[in-house]
Amino acid sequence: MLRSHRGKVVLVDFWATWCDPCREEMPKLVALARKLDPAKFQLVTVSADEPENQAAAVAFLDKESVPQPRYIKQTADDQVFIDTVDKRWSGGLPALFLYDKSGKLAATFVGESDPAEVESAVQKLVK
Secondary structure: OHHHHOOOEEEEEEEOOOOHHHHHHHHHHHHHHHHOOOOOEEEEEEEOOOHHHHHHHHHHHHHOOOOOOEEEOOOOOHHHHHHHHOOOOOOOOOEEEEEOOOOOEEEEEEOOOOHHHHHHHHHHHHO
8 A cells, every 4th residue: 555655655544434533633644644745744544444335434424535545444453453453453443554755653642642743743754
């Protein structure tokens, strides 16, 4: 996934419809993405919802005007999914993984995060 965004700063947001802080954070992430040059920054969302909640996840993303790319977890084994993302990640949501222009992990925010702190970390990499 990250290879296709090489040359851009990428913020990957792992969220779920059942996660209140995830839903509260989403409009702030969308606002940040709109504020930045799309040639330099990409917001990628990945829903951790189960298959039976995929319609609700898509409806939420549409309601919040979340830009593409938008993904929904496609695995039956949550631990494999979590380990594929980052073996140090507990799987807690919301989870933001910030990658620099070369695709290297630059910062991780797990749980409720300060929007100003996230934006500051992004801005440092976008310059």
